[in-house]
Amino acid sequence: MGGTFDPVHYGHLVTAEVARAKFLLDLVVFVPAGIPPHKKGIKISQGTDRYMMTVLATVSNPFFKVSRAELDRPGPSYAIDTVEYFCTTFDKGTEIFFITGADAAVEILTWKDAKDLLKKCGFIVATRPGYSTGELKGHLKEAKLYSTHCIYTVEVPALAISSTDIRRRVKQGEPIRYLLPRNVENYIYKTGLYCPNKITE
Numbered sequence: 113m114g115g116t117f118d119p120v121h122y123g124h125l126v127t128a129e130v131a132r133a134k135f136l137l138d139l140v141v142f143v144p145a146g147i148p149p150h151k152k153g154i155k156i157s158q159g160t161d162r163y164m165m166t167v168l169a170t171v172s173n174p175f176f177k178v179s180r181a182e183l184d185r186p187g188p189s190y191a192i193d194t195v196e197y198f199c200t201t202f203d204k205g206t207e208i209f210f211i212t213g214a215d216a217a218v219e220i221l222t223w224k225d226a227k228d229l230l231k232k233c234g235f236i237v238a239t240r241p242g243y244s245t246g247e248l249k250g251h252l253k254e255a256k257l258y259s260t261h262c263i264y265t266v267e268v269p270a271l272a273i274s275s276t277d278i279r280r281r282v283k284q285g286e287p288i289r290y291l292l293p294r295n296v297e298n299y300i301y302k303t304g305l306y307c308p309n310k311i312t313e
């Protein structure tokens with residue numbers, strides 16, 4: 113499950129759980145992106161904070177794990193490197209699915225070594241309610257030409273929640289309760305994340 117997770121929220125957690133149940137996955141590994149390749153020049157929170165929040169959010173679910181693979185790898189976080197890492201980490205023959213959001217997956221054919229990537233893992237692409245799937249379907253249809261695995265899309269109503277909206281809410285002093293786990297909310301307030309003028313202890 114790849115994402116920037118800045119911050120992780122219930123939309124991500126529901127997506128992971130829906131994917132786990134629907135596709136009978138043994139494990140969902142959350143992989144916070146180190147340096148997202150398409151976000152050069154865009155300010156994102158420190159990897160340590162995004163990792164900590166993801167651990168806090170997933171700690172109570174034995175089927176969820178968090179990996180530092182991309183955070184500890186220098187350079188841009190390409191999905192191909194991450195999937196190759198997991199291919200060597202898991203038992204031989206393990207089937208891997210890359211779970212991510214539709215806005216990221218729509219550009220999948222522009223990702224580094226996309227054709228190789230599509231031969232190494234399946235994809236589970238989560239869409240938000242109201243997301244217009246026309247463009248996505250076109251891109252995924254083309255991606256399927258190179259893929260030797262399955263590419264699924266799932267609509268996840270909880271993805272009406274977005275990290276961008278949560279960051280904006282914190283900055284403007286609006287509530288974020290019930291959008292993300294309470295311990296992640298506490299972490300955000302304790303550290304002053306997304307609130308540049310806040311003085312932390």
Ligand code: NAP
Nearest residue numbers: 114115116145148190191212213215216223224238274275
């Ligand atoms: P993003 O641009 O921050 O997010 C795109 C959209 O997808 C946002 O609406 C986001 O919602 C949603 N989203 C992201 N991750 C999700 C998830 N796991 N489950 C459900 N919705 C999700 O994209 P990103 O997070 O940086 O990238 C997503 C993944 O694609 C990462 O693992 C990244 O490394 C990979 N990627 C790889 C390449 C490459 O290899 N060249 C290029 C681009 C992306 P929220 O903002 O609410 O999360």
